[in-house]
Amino acid sequence: xxxxxxxxxxxxxxxxxxxxxxxxxxxxxxxxxxxxxxxxxxxxxxxxxxxxxxxxxxxxxxxxxxxxxxxxxxxxxxxxxxxxxxxxxxxxxxxxxxxxxxxxxxxxxxxxxxxxxxxxxxxxxxxxxxxxxxxxxxxxxxxxxxxxxxxxxxxxxxxxxxxxxxxxxxxxxxxxxxxxxxxxxxxxxxxxxxxxxxxxxxxxxxxxxxxxxxxxxxxxxxxxxxxxxxxxxxxxxxxxxxxxxxxxxxxxxxxxxxxxxxxxxxxxxxxxxxxxxxxxxxxxxxxxxxxxxxxxxxxxxxxxxxxxxxxxxxxxxxxxxxxxxxxxxxxxxxxxxxxxxxxxxxxxxxxxxxxxxxxxxxxxxxxxxxxxxxxxxxxxxxxxxxxxxxxxxxxxxxxxxxxxxxxxxxxxxxxxxxxxxxxxxxxxxxxxxxxxxxxxxxxxxxxxxxxxxxxxxxxxxxxxxxxxxxxxxxxxxxxxxxxxxxxxxxxxxxxxxxxxxxxxxxxxxxxxxxxxxxxxxxxxxxxxxxxxxxxxxxxxxxxxxxxxxxxxxxxxxxxxxxxxxxxxxxxxxxxxxxxxxxxxxxxxxxxxxxxxxxxxxxxxxxxxxxxxxxxxxxxxxxxxxxxxxxxxxxxxxxxxxxxxxxxxxxxxxxxxxxxxxxxxxxxxxxxxxxxxxxx
Amino acid sequence: xxxxxxxxxxxxxxxxxxxxxxxxxxxxxxxxxxxxxxxxxxxxxxxxxxxxxxxxxxxxxxxxxxxxxxxxxxxxxxxxxxxxxxxxxxxxxxxxxxxxxxxxxxxxxxxxxxxxxxxxxxxxxxxxxxxxxxxxxxxxxxxxxxxxxxxxxxxxxxxxxxx
Numbered sequence: 001x002x003x004x005x006x007x008x009x010x011x012x013x014x015x016x017x018x019x020x021x022x023x024x025x026x027x028x029x030x031x032x033x034x035x036x037x038x039x040x041x042x043x044x045x046x047x048x049x050x051x052x053x054x055x056x057x058x059x060x061x062x063x064x065x066x067x068x069x070x071x072x073x074x075x076x077x078x079x080x081x082x083x084x085x086x087x088x089x090x091x092x093x094x095x096x097x098x099x100x101x102x103x104x105x106x107x108x109x110x111x112x113x114x115x116x117x118x119x120x121x122x123x124x125x126x127x128x129x130x131x132x133x134x135x136x137x138x139x140x141x142x143x144x145x146x147x148x149x150x151x152x153x154x155x156x157x158x159x160x161x162x163x164x165x166x167x168x169x170x171x172x173x174x175x176x177x178x179x180x181x182x183x184x185x186x187x188x189x190x191x192x193x194x195x196x197x198x199x200x201x202x203x204x205x206x207x208x209x210x211x212x213x214x215x216x217x218x219x220x221x222x223x224x225x226x227x228x229x230x231x232x233x234x235x236x237x238x239x240x241x242x243x244x245x246x247x248x249x250x251x252x253x254x255x256x257x258x259x260x261x262x263x264x265x266x267x268x269x270x271x272x273x274x275x276x277x278x279x280x281x282x283x284x285x286x287x288x289x290x291x292x293x294x295x296x297x298x299x300x301x302x303x304x305x306x307x308x309x310x311x312x313x314x315x316x317x318x319x320x321x322x323x324x325x326x327x328x329x330x331x332x333x334x335x336x337x338x339x340x341x342x343x344x345x346x347x348x349x350x351x352x353x354x355x356x357x358x359x360x361x362x363x364x365x366x367x368x369x370x371x372x373x374x375x376x377x378x379x380x381x382x383x384x385x386x387x388x389x390x391x392x393x394x395x396x397x398x399x400x401x402x403x404x405x406x407x408x409x410x411x412x413x414x415x416x417x418x419x420x421x422x423x424x425x426x427x428x429x430x431x432x433x434x435x436x437x438x439x440x441x442x443x444x445x446x447x448x449x450x451x452x453x454x455x456x457x458x459x460x461x462x463x464x465x466x467x468x469x470x471x472x473x474x475x476x477x478x479x480x481x482x483x484x485x486x487x488x489x490x491x492x493x494x495x496x497x498x499x500x501x502x503x504x505x506x507x508x509x510x511x512x513x514x515x516x517x518x519x520x521x522x523x524x525x526x527x528x529x530x531x532x533x534x535x536x537x538x539x540x541x542x543x544x545x546x547x548x549x550x551x552x553x554x555x556x557x558x559x560x561x562x563x564x565x566x567x568x569x570x571x572x573x574x575x576x577x578x579x580x581x582x583x584x585x586x587x588x589x590x591x592x593x594x595x596x597x598x599x600x601x602x603x604x605x606x607x608x609x610x611x612x613x614x615x616x617x618x619x620x621x622x623x624x625x626x627x628x629x630x631x632x633x634x635x636x637x638x639x640x641x642x643x644x645x646x647x648x649x650x651x652x653x654x655x656x657x658x659x660x661x662x663x664x665x666x667x668x669x670x671x672x673x674x675x676x677x678x679x
Numbered sequence: 680x681x682x683x684x685x686x687x688x689x690x691x692x693x694x695x696x697x698x699x700x701x702x703x704x705x706x707x708x709x710x711x712x713x714x715x716x717x718x719x720x721x722x723x724x725x726x727x728x729x730x731x732x733x734x735x736x737x738x739x740x741x742x743x744x745x746x747x748x749x750x751x752x753x754x755x756x757x758x759x760x761x762x763x764x765x766x767x768x769x770x771x772x773x774x775x776x777x778x779x780x781x782x783x784x785x786x787x788x789x790x791x792x793x794x795x796x797x798x799x800x801x802x803x804x805x806x807x808x809x810x811x812x813x814x815x816x817x818x819x820x821x822x823x824x825x826x827x828x829x830x831x832x833x834x835x836x837x838x839x840x841x842x
Contacts, residue, residue, distance in 0.1 A: 307734065629735060631719065631736060632738050633766065634726060635719055638722050644736045650715075652728075653717070654719060
């Protein structure tokens with residue numbers, strides 16, 4: 001080793017130390033400066049490498065451990081804090097000494113070295129992610145224990161009246177790990193109208209924790225019925241640093257929640273976050289923040305992604321059959337990337353609901369004039385995005401519901417005064433994400449649906465039996481029957497009895513569901529639940545005999561293994577599971593599949609109309625991302641199959657729509673019984 | 680009658696049971712060996728199921744059942760004709776299982792005879808004409824109608840109503 005090279009190394013090391021020092025000082029101003037963190041990480045990495053080469057083992061050892069901490073910070077697995085910065089500065093001073101005394105000859109330097117090393121190691125250990133000695137280990141290895149969750153808490157307005165302190169909930173949540181709570185206000189009235197015992201606010205919490213989802217749920221144990229709560233996993237590891245200083249978080253509109261997708265999008269694009277340092281830099285290029293792409297090219301992209309997903313499925317099948325560690329590593333990696341690419345590509349084809357709101361505003365103002373009603377229309381959460389093909393098919397049903405609410409729901413001003421309501425009726429269109437779904441609600445504060453009137457009408461029209469005992473839900477559902485209308489005067493606007501059945505059909509055509517919540521005198525809310533996209537579905541691959549089926553994962557509640565014989569011998573189609581007696585369908589019989597009957601069958605519980613129903617399959621193969629392909633015109637009547645998908649082995653699997661299937665099977669058995677009684 | 684049938688006089692003949700039929704080649708996209716067919720439960724009996732045609736889902740019709748012929752199991756000669764037919768202004772692609780494909784032949788318009796209104800078990804609108812070849816009649820099918828209609832053959836007895 002020549003003196004010359006050593007000189008170069010020492011010079012370079014000095015420069016690196018200065019560089020790190022500069023970055024650390026900047027970081028003290030703004031702990032989230034991503035550039036600073038990466039700069040430190042890079043400089044340390046270089047320093048570690050070259051000092052190792054020149055035999056400066058003490059230097060490379062200590063920088064290695066410090067570097068690991070920065071790597072975690074950079075990867076979002078831990079947050080930057082003052083402790084880390086303080087110890088970095090101390091280490092830098094120590095490194096300067098080490099350059100003169102690389103082999104720890106001086107007792108003072110040695111003591112200092114030991115002390116710093118323990119301090120760094122304890123910092124490293126304090127963090128859940130225990131970094132392995134190999135600094136090239138993938139980030140996923142050390143972040144597996146920690147997960148980031150998105151938690152949406154919207155307490156019901158009355159929650160304060162039973163003495164619940166919402167802030168305690170948030171505190172309890174944050175005690176589970178590291179997190180940030182983002183409050184938002186929900187329908188806050190004018191100051192004079194604010195009732196002190198009413199809650200108008202909600203929270204979105206991003207929580208990084210090693211705890212399980214159940215533990216998070218436990219926090220809400222006592223308030224479950226008083227809050228709308230959504231808990232969703234955001235990502236592996238700690239993404240707080242990625243979203244903490246995000247511009248959109250800081251300048252967000254507190255009137256509405258950001259939503260799971262919103263937060264997730266922020267976390268996915270940490271590059272967008274603007275630190276003080278690069279605010280100025282980006283100011284000039286802000287205009288290029290978005291580009292226009294023709295929808296045709298997007299469709300092309302989507303098709304390619306779909307093909308990639310199918311091909312990837314083939315690859316993982318192939319790698320499963322061929323016992324090669326390397327191949328399975330590659331295949332797993334491609335699976336991860338494909339999944340991300342898919343999610344990314346699909347969010348690109350999503351359009352905010354805003355694009356159709358103008359039409360609604362126009363309708364409301366025209367109609368309220370025509371019908372002499374005073375209506376205040378508000379739209380909340382219109383930045384919620386949804387597949388453009390869904391939006392196209394959504395406009396008509398939404399228009400119809402709005403028309404209904406204005407025409408039948410909201411009373412005229414005189415009537416409202418008589419009922420002690422403000423003469424101005426309120427109509428709200430709101431939308432938000434809930435899991436993999438988008439919820440759209442249309443709420444009015446009108447008269448509500450008069451269920452006794454509904455019942456009378458249904459009896460008069462012969463839609464139901466006069467003696468039928470119907471639950472409230474069943475009664476409200478009557479409005480969706482063809483040929484039903486309760487308006488006492490038929491207007492030109494609505495009330496011809498065509499409509500709600502069409503609305504329901506339109507919504508179910510796009511794999512959505514519609515529900516009504518109504519209270520006499522207080523108003524009606526229509527709730528539409530929609531999938532984010534129509535072309536890809538996360539499913540469970542199951543088998544009966546040789547035939548593959550896909551069940552949408554969203555509808556699967558639980559799976560049980562049960563002896564086939566026990567199912568076959570059941571005469572009342574009920575099975576005892578977890579101390580509940582549940583109806584089930586032995587699909588082997590219903591589908592007339594007779595080959596390879598197994599000894600054990602799988603009962604998969606899905607929810608149907610508010611209760612759980614078991615569907616019996618032979619085998620569960622695992623999760624599967626299905627690219628939906630239409631079955632075509634020949635299978636129009638088999639709408640219990642929403643499509644088909646090509647599996648990795650080239651076979652075709654049928655995608656089940658559990659709701660339609662169960663509905664059809666129930667009808668089928670009812671008819672059968674009728675015949676039996678008649679015979 | 681479709682425009683293709685007027686311009687093209689090439690026909691592909693195929694066999695079902697011991698009867699010969701022919702389809703205008705303009706309608707035939709390709710001929711496949713029979714792959715694994717996924718049966719769609721609760722569908723009509725003449726629907727054999729769906730197959731994977733290079734990443735797309737192709738519905739396959741059991742032509743024998745559709746034509747009211749007795750069912751048999753597939754042989755080495757059985758194959759799927761991939762057809763493009765017009766239905767309500769759209770072109771749809773489907774597969775039709777036939778017992779064997781014979782040959783492609785040129786048929787002169789003048790050789791096509793009218794279908795006798797009596798004596799065939801098929802509704803006359805499904806047959807564009809007949810050709811006599813080596814003492815056997817070949818029925819020229821109107822594919823658009825055959826595969827978009829529910830009932831192709833005349834039920835002599837009212838039995839066999841299946842759902």
